Amino acid sequence: MIYTAQIKVMPLKDLLDPQGKAVLGGLKNLGVDAVSDVRVGKHIDLQVEASSKEEAISIASDAAKKLLANPVMEVFEVTI
């Protein structure tokens, strides 16, 4: 069966996120003042062939660990 796994990769909370800071500056310039903090990460959709939801989660986590997320700077979360 084909499952759609969603992987969210975000910069670690303790690290500075320059892209987020740039977006925050841009929003202020555009007059969107209600936003106080921005963090920018990646969202990846995978189509995974697996026999169960658990197997799909395990394949997606494996993909994230091997290629998609850098554990030194990022944290990832898998949902099906």
Add this chain to the structure above:
Amino acid sequence: MIYTAQIKVMPLKDLLDPQGKAVLGGLKNLGVDAVSDVRVGKHIDLQVEASSKEEAISIASDAAKKLLANPVMEVFEVTI
């Protein structure tokens, strides 16, 4: 009150996603063969000061329209 708005920005379904194709190739090279398609987008977390959930959603959508998503190539989704 401070709400955390999550914005998911993905390339439109009908468009080619070269970054996704590159990730798919990388996964095959690494031996992750169960994955048949990959699409890569952005995930943005906003801290929004608003009086209600609806207002927070509206501010986040406004931010996405003005700066974060390109409607020609991308589609976005806001959740609180």
